Amino acid sequence: MNPGLCIKLAAVEVDARTLAALTLLSQRSGRFSLTDINQADAVLLDGDRPESIGLYERQRCSHPGQPILLLSSHESCLRGVVSLLKPLQIEALFAALNAVRDHLPRHAAPGKDTAAGKEAVHGETAERHERAGAARALADQFAPEDLCGSSADIDPHDAGALAALRFDPEHFLLGRLIHARHHTAQQHCGARIELPSNLLLLDIGGTRCLTTLSARQLRGLALMPLDDGLGWQAIDALQLKAAADTLGTTLHAWSIELLIWQIALWTARGRLPLGIAPDALVGLRRWPNLTHGSLPPEALRIAALLSHQPHTPFAAARRLGIPQRYVFAFVGACAALDLLTLTHTDAAPAAAPEQHPARGLLSKLLGMLRRNSKH
Amino acid sequence: MHHHKIVFTGPVGAGKTTAIRTLCGANALGTDAAASDMTRTRKETTTVALDYGTLHLNSGETIHVYGTPGQERFDFMWEILTQGGIGLVLLLDATRPAPLNDLRFFVNVFTAYVERTALAVGITRSDLAQSPLSLDDYAGALRSLDLVAPIFEVDARERRDISLLVQALLLQLDPGLAA
Ligand SMILES: Nc1nc2c(ncn2[C@@H]2O[C@H](COP(=O)(O)OP(=O)(O)OP(=O)(O)O)[C@@H](O)[C@H]2O)c(=O)[nH]1
Ligand SMILES: [Mg+2]
Numbered sequence: 001m002n003p004g005l006c007i008k009l010a011a012v013e014v015d016a017r018t019l020a021a022l023t024l025l026s027q028r029s030g031r032f033s034l035t036d037i038n039q040a041d042a043v044l045l046d047g048d049r050p051e052s053i054g055l056y057e058r059q060r061c062s063h064p065g066q067p068i069l070l071l072s073s074h075e076s077c078l079r080g081v082v083s084l085l086k087p088l089q090i091e092a093l094f095a096a097l098n099a100v101r102d103h104l105p106r107h108a109a110p111g112k113d114t115a116a117g118k119e120a121v122h123g124e125t126a127e128r129h130e131r132a133g134a135a136r137a138l139a140d141q142f143a144p145e146d147l148c149g150s151s152a153d154i155d156p157h158d159a160g161a162l163a164a165l166r167f168d169p170e171h172f173l174l175g176r177l178i179h180a181r182h183h184t185a186q187q188h189c190g191a192r193i194e195l196p197s198n199l200l201l202l203d204i205g206g207t208r209c210l211t212t213l214s215a216r217q218l219r220g221l222a223l224m225p226l227d228d229g230l231g232w233q234a235i236d237a238l239q240l241k242a243a244a245d246t247l248g249t250t251l252h253a254w255s256i257e258l259l260i261w262q263i264a265l266w267t268a269r270g271r272l273p274l275g276i277a278p279d280a281l282v283g284l285r286r287w288p289n290l291t292h293g294s295l296p297p298e299a300l301r302i303a304a305l306l307s308h309q310p311h312t313p314f315a316a317a318r319r320l321g322i323p324q325r326y327v328f329a330f331v332g333a334c335a336a337l338d339l340l341t342l343t344h345t346d347a348a349p350a351a352a353p354e355q356h357p358a359r360g361l362l363s364k365l366l367g368m369l370r371r372n373s374k375h
Numbered sequence: 376m377h378h379h380k381i382v383f384t385g386p387v388g389a390g391k392t393t394a395i396r397t398l399c400g401a402n403a404l405g406t407d408a409a410a411s412d413m414t415r416t417r418k419e420t421t422t423v424a425l426d427y428g429t430l431h432l433n434s435g436e437t438i439h440v441y442g443t444p445g446q447e448r449f450d451f452m453w454e455i456l457t458q459g460g461i462g463l464v465l466l467l468d469a470t471r472p473a474p475l476n477d478l479r480f481f482v483n484v485f486t487a488y489v490e491r492t493a494l495a496v497g498i499t500r501s502d503l504a505q506s507p508l509s510l511d512d513y514a515g516a517l518r519s520l521d522l523v524a525p526i527f528e529v530d531a532r533e534r535r536d537i538s539l540l541v542q543a544l545l546l547q548l549d550p551g552l553a554a
Contacts, residue, residue, distance in 0.1 A: 132502045132530065139535070207509075257510075286514040287525040287543070291536045300539070304546035307523050320550065356549035361379060362461070363552045364432045366545050373538035 007032040007097055010040035013049055014071065018088055025090065032097055042100045047072030067100040074164050082223055091145050099220035135258050135292035138215060147296040148329040149270030156278055156314045167271045171225045174267045178336055180232045181206045181256050190240040193232040195221060201243055209254045212247050222266040257337060258293045264336035265294055270325030272313065273332045276342065282331050283310035283341040298322045302330045308353050312345060378459040381541065383442040385466035386477045390499040390531030391442035392426050394466060397537045399428030399440055462493035462544045469504040475516045482520055494522060495544040497529035
């Protein structure tokens, strides 16, 4: 991504304070400029106003591909919008603008990921080597808010807050990837997943995904609810080869596990997918490959706790003394990879894991390792 | 005296010496010698006795890090290795002919130790393997030995990878550890 690119944003029907903040930010940051709705790359709407649905629909009809940012006091489930929660946070706005920028056709430049080329269809160790490097590079590429959102903890008995916390992977690229992966592994075929003006290919057996999109572009797509009209289909080896040939020369090959991990984190941003009931006891069947891809905050501790003993997501957060969104992000991504065991609670709450007699020393060692692994 | 130890084990060439150097830097000491005929096809040197390194905490305490020689002759060092242990890091080379057999072999050698402490498994050299096993394959083999442990793909030369593996090892002993 080139931070020099300036996005033309139209702010529609936002209140005077937000407009003043946006004006100041656009001048200071140089990342976007405010403009008229007809000139805009993207539109920011106030989703809490009665007229906002009408505005959204009109904008969708007149500019079908135009990204819409919806500023609202709750997450939006409207198709094709990027939600921004009130009060507007600078980081969230910039993350949304990055997603928009990656989505704009004229800015869609491939990142520095592996140029695996068309021979990516045939597994090469050189390509695997490159892939390992690209997977590591992801580790530092995204901020914690990109992976976990910024929502505050909620009371698990507050039905409204709970509803706002859930999302349905079926409405997003995530759901399609999960289905296509399952099918390709079972049927030993490939898959073609349609995206707005692009596509993703799963190789035979579904262990790798081929795409021309960079990580940032994929993140932009992950956030956007997809049209039901865009689906996926199983393909054979010949169709896979033909489709890979049409994609161009800069194909990036992702391990499917890594791609689903990333897409799940980006999509959920700290929300809980519908497949995990808030009162389900969540255990870990196998640890995710945490050296590859983004490492959401406290992932190691959450993994250690859940592999030791199942907990509800809320109980896990309480036990570890960490924000709930960290647990939701982690278990959501594990669910997408089918790494969880889910059972229903009638049982008494899990007993606290024993404290190690050398807790003090081990904590110091852990702290040292954390500091050292940063560079 | 009660030493705090982390033991690295695994087959010849899995990356034990490299990982301990990565983790302990200048505080690592190897006992590599030119490899015998058997191992020379894979690399130039092999560890004949022990790898040893230290990690020094600000509080003045020392963690001792040992690596077993890869040639499966470490019975004589058993005592040194398994007293005062924090846990076992098992490194498996994805390019070897049967990594799951390696996993079973080393877990069996260290069963009693792992039951008392903790285990973390690192799969090295996946980037060089023609058709590497999946992490589900490794997890399945562990499960059939009644174990659940972190299994990460690691590059023994990468500090972050080895550090995350050891962090996972520690947190299994007590997920409530605060850094
Ligand atoms: N390409 C690649 N090389 C690796 C990776 N991990 C380790 N290596 C290399 O593999 C070799 C491992 O050698 P050692 O560290 O001597 O292995 P060892 O386990 O100590 O071997 P013995 O002492 O003989 O049992 C080194 O050359 C490392 O640089 C990896 O993930 N990818
Ligand atoms: Mg060695």
